[in-house]
Amino acid sequence: MSKKPIVGIVMGSNSDWDTMQHAAQMLEQFDIAHEAKVLSAHRMPDDMFQYAEDAQANGLQAIIAGAGGAAHLPGMLASKTIVPVYGVPVASKYLRGEDSLYSIVQMPKGVPVATFAIGEAGAANAALHVIAGLALHDADLAKRLAEFRAKQSDTARSMNLPGY
Numbered sequence: 569m570s571k572k573p574i575v576g577i578v579m580g581s582n583s584d585w586d587t588m589q590h591a592a593q594m595l596e597q598f599d600i601a602h603e604a605k606v607l608s609a610h611r612m613p614d615d616m617f618q619y620a621e622d623a624q625a626n627g628l629q630a631i632i633a634g635a636g637g638a639a640h641l642p643g644m645l646a647s648k649t650i651v652p653v654y655g656v657p658v659a660s661k662y663l664r665g666e667d668s669l670y671s672i673v674q675m676p677k678g679v680p681v682a683t684f685a686i687g688e689a690g691a692a693n694a695a696l697h698v699i700a701g702l703a704l705h706d707a708d709l710a711k712r713l714a715e716f717r718a719k720q721s722d723t724a725r726s727m728n729l730p731g732y
């Protein structure tokens with residue numbers, strides 16, 4: 569039987585998956601039980617409200633929400649749950665995601681959404697941030713996160729520049 573998800577990855581459209589799959593891959597890599605689904609504040613507001621209202625009772629410890637353009641999904645989720653919401657601005661067709669970034673990051677005081685960079689690095693980092701929080705209470709996960717960081721340092725140290 570698959571483990572009950574503790575992280576929810578949601579996105580406004582399946583067109584966001586190219587970006588949001590990087591969050592899923594990171595959680596997969598660290599063996600964190602998660603779910604991924606399309607959920608839109610604009611196109612399916614009742615489903616979105618229900619998801620947020622049930623999130624805590626369903627055992628979710630974090631929600632990673634990605635959306636592009638008028639990206640209201642992360643903020644609206646945050647307005648309906650105390651489960652922390654990590655927002656990922658997806659690059660939009662016309663404004664390259666600046667619109668997504670601004671609409672996620674500019675939350676009114678009192679309803680926070682932790683906002684990450686536009687695109688796949690933001691999606692991966694949102695997952696890593698969630699993992700860091702979980703690792704505070706999970707020694708094995710903390711060890712694996714430290715190993716991931718050490719490997720990354722090794723890769724950076726071995727980078728050569730042409731002619732130097």
Ligand SMILES: Nc1c(C(=O)O)ncn1[C@@H]1O[C@H](COP(=O)(O)O)[C@@H](O)[C@H]1O
Nearest residue numbers: 580581583608609610635636639640641
């Ligand atoms: N920003 C939102 C929301 C929302 O915030 O509720 N729902 C869909 N969308 C976004 O619309 C973009 C285009 O969607 P389509 O590709 O389906 O036309 C996507 O990036 C999606 O996140």
